[in-house]
Amino acid sequence: MKERYKNRIELLQGTLDFMILQALRWGPQHGYGISTVIRTNSHEAFQVPTGSLYPALHRLERKGWIASSWDTPKDKNREFKFYRLTAAGKKQLATEESKWKQLVTAIGRMMRPAEES
């Protein structure tokens, strides 16, 4: 019972992780930028609460999937904390992506079993 509950949490956590990694695939981004990317890319479907975003960022950094550094963007005159994908993060993103595709397909099949040929 407890095991299954844990799986669900992991799934949710994984979702946010996946979205963050996705958002970083186009280049380094600061926290606010990541939340904007997620929101616009999902057509405003996902509004990531900061209370989840920053813990997730720090967790991913600890896992070694993303790295951070203080950089000055072109249009600003001071440093912001930028996150970028690491090699391990890119690999992780690839596996997550295929997992997601499988999941989406599986869910799609469940939703429309009639279309199964």
Place this chain on the structure above:
Amino acid sequence: MSDQRENREKELDRELRDHLELDAEAKMDRGLGADEARYAAQREFGNTTLVKEVTREMWGWSYLERFLQNVRYGLRLIGRNPGFTAVAILTLALGIGANTAIFSVVNTIFLKPLPFPESERMFLVARTNNQIGGTNISMPIYLAWKEKQGLFDALGMARPGGTTILTGRGDAEQIPAYVLSSEVLSVLRVSPALGRGFQPDEAKVGGPRAILISDGLWRRKFSADPNIIGQTIMLSGTPRIVEGVMAPGFEIPIPVGREAQIWFLAQLPSTSQDPSNFTFCIGRLSHGVTTGQAEAVLTTPIAGLHDLFPKMIAADERVHLTTLRTFTTKRAGTAPLLLLGAAGFVLLIACANVANLFLSRATSRQREIAVRTAMGAKRSQIVWQLLTESLLLGLAGGLAGLLVCYLSFDFVLSLVPANLARFGAIKFDGRVLVFSLFLGVMTGVLSGLAPALQASSVDLQTALKEGKAGSWFGRKRGRLSAALVVSEVGLSLVLLVGAALMLQTLAGLLRTKPGFDSRNLLTFAIELPRSAAFNTKEKAIAFYDNFDAKLSALPGVQQVSYTSVLPLDLQAPDTLLSVEGNNKFDGKTFDAGFRFISPEYFHAFHIPLARGREITAADSADSEPVVLISQTMARRIWGDGDPIGQHIWFGKPMGLASMEPVPRRVIGIMSDVIETSLEQTETNSTMYIPYAQTHGPADEVTFMVRTSQEPSGLTPTVREILRSLAPDVPLRAPKTMDELVADSLDGHRFPTILISVFGAIALLIAAVGVYGVISYSVAQRTHEIGIRVALGASRGKILRMVLSRGLRLAVIGAVIGLIASHWLADLLRDQLYGISPSDPATLIGATIVLLAVAFAACWIPARRATRVDPLVALRYE
């Protein structure tokens, strides 16, 4: 570490502020006013503190961080309970301090190697068949051993050289000396800090007489003059060349005569007939040679020597090698180890007490622990957390103990008897520091582990449901804490019994009637230089008599006398004598000491004459040789017969060269006096010979001055008179006879005082323990007591109920303690005189004291129990 964390904290802060700012900017871009944009951004952002906190949690904890968190948490808790903390640290400080102090003594005596290179190869080479203790050898033996090649890198002889008088450098001064052969420095592998050391021709008979001096003497008498090397100084009227200054603290590692400040180089003859056994032989065993081989080879010359000196060397004598370390350690006896054991007991009691404190505190924290367990804390985490707290307390206790040790150090050092062999001063060193911190950690674990394990094995359901400090582990806790108190009481009783036995021994020795009156007697020694003024026995005695007369004329002085040796200091070797006309002792070694005395000796000491007559001024060098004997000697030789008028012939069994020309007539019998130490159980055979008739040298005597009042104030006057008579004669060791009697008990005072202090500490800690447990149980049972009072129980009944619970624990502890004492007291046997280790009165007395203290400790909480107001008690629950 904390810097890193601080940085992270700052970065997080900035990162979140940036987020807000960027969001606000974006909103302003979309047309909102500045304030409005900021509010909106903040609204969307939510609670910053909360965000920070959840983010921070992602950072995770390394083991170190978790440990430090435990430490922080522990420190907070410790700080929050100052009373608890103070009692726990104080208890541990006493226990650890006692142990550290004793350890520093034991460390120096037993653990540290002697301060010489490869000191484990340094051996004392001794004969085994030797009445004086198996250590001393004679010169012929040493010379014979020296010829055996290949066993030792170096084989040297050394003997305490008494004292010598340094003149020509300020006041004449008597300085303790040592005589050694040049090989000794090779054995020890030391060379002088200054100077070239002994030269080859100086070691030969007839060569220049060379000496080494101590660093202290060099600074004190020669103002640290580096040009002293090669200079000639006058010692007892003889010129000596200073060949070196030894490093500070240098001493020959033989526990006899270690205070030496001058080392004479012995000029060894090629052969010797001298049979006297005054020499220690020390050697540095060569690599690859075993002690067994050396012993075998060195035993062979003994047989030949037996033929030469049949009286002095037995045919079956063996040779034995002891490492110098063992030799010096053996002299230290078992007292320091016994004390370490006693201190260990104190520490155990302290641990039990602190464990009990932890237990009672864990009870009041049970809800906290239960909540944390429910929140998912693992049991190991909780145990670690609790252990960290006890470790912190243990460490604090260790540091406080170090402080206790440091503060009491001078006191402990002042008790350590001078004759305890300790090479290198006893001091605080790294090892002592490590020891006390190690004890701190150990006590932390020891006192924290059981309570931590027990507290963490929480039954969540009941703990959370009941919520109040209740019964969920009350029973188990009660049993554990009762067991702890019982063992505290038991251990304390063992210490009390030990202390009581030792104290009675000391008191008994102090009560011992030594057979002389030690009150109001000033004693001091003088040694004459070998100058023209004192070069004969007659001149020396005339000088003493003159000095004696001057002192006798002083106001308040009743008698003055001088002697070769004082009572309690008589360590004369066996005297060979024959009792004329008595075949029983004819030609045999008779074990009797002797001393030379001036006529007033017995009056000054108040020693009564049993029979016959005393020595008078008429007994001169020209009159008939006479002797006085002690009652014991009279009884041993003549039994019921009458010794008066009988004759004793000194040295006759040794042959013509050593015997006195005529026998001495026994003229009187003196009452027995304790001659060697207050511990002796048998009285001595002692002979008294008038100084005027001495057959030995008379260049050193001890004076005693009987006064009508406390005599120590007389010393400057005495010194003044001596200076006016002979400026180059030093006065040494002025002490009252009372002081000398007290000094002779130093060896007892050291363990006795310390073990008594330990006993008192143990009693105090145990009393606190009993008090704590009973107080706690009263607090726990307030409800029950309230009901009892409400149902009509009298105050007396409540009082008895509480007292009986406390006393039951104390009695169980006492019984266990008595059994343990019975086993352990035997270890004390060596330290006890005139009392049996299982002396019933002592056991009963100590038990009564212990129970009385336990009773007092229970009385306070018992009184509190009687004042329980049933209404309050019932409502409170």
